Amino acid sequence: MTMEMQAVATANTVLLSGRVAAEPEERVLPSGDRLWTCRLVVPRTDVRVLASGRRGPSVDVVDLAGWSGRVRRSMSTWHAGDVVGVEGALRRRFYRAGGQTASRVEVEVTAARVLRRATSG
Numbered sequence: 001m002t003m004e005m006q007a008v009a010t011a012n013t014v015l016l017s018g019r020v021a022a023e024p025e026e027r028v029l030p031s032g033d034r035l036w037t038c039r040l041v042v043p044r045t046d047v048r049v050l051a052s053g054r055r056g057p058s059v060d061v062v063d064l065a066g067w068s069g070r071v072r073r074s075m076s077t078w079h080a081g082d083v084v085g086v087e088g089a090l091r092r093r094f095y096r097a098g099g100q101t102a103s104r105v106e107v108e109v110t111a112a113r114v115l116r117r118a119t120s121g
Contacts, residue, residue, distance in 0.1 A: 014107050016062060017085040017115060018042035024075045036066040036075035037106075040086070063106035065091070074112045081118025087111040 024038035040062045048055070064086060066075045078084060088109040094101055 012089045014088050014090055015086075016040060016042055016107065017083065018062070020078050020080055020082045020084060020118075021061065022080050024078050026072075026076070033067070034072065036072045038064050038075065038078065040064055040084070040107075063104060064088075064109050065093075065106050066109045066112065068110070071109050071112050074114075075109070078114065079118055082114055083116040083118075085113055085115050 018040040021039040021041050024036050026034060026036050028034050042060045042062055044058055044060060064075075066072050086107065086109045088107045088111070090105060091108045092103055092105050094103045096102070
């Protein structure tokens, strides 16, 4: 490891802005803990051309989880199509499903706000 690499501080900070894919949902875990979840569609700025000649994905879909009271209150007001900004940390969560252990990666949201409401049709 070079001296330059040693001097770099590490951090797990995620900043995203994108469109809420569907209505957020409140979940109550077996422990009684409550959280709000939803998916955020985030446009990519660098669309790649794959080896096959096809274009790569132009968006990423990111799972969000809101645990704190303030974030849960904010997420509870979101609607599909709203554009939101979130700050948080990347988390890998393990759970039991169908008798097996599974995992998923999501952003644990620590701050969130609506940037633009969806237009109703």
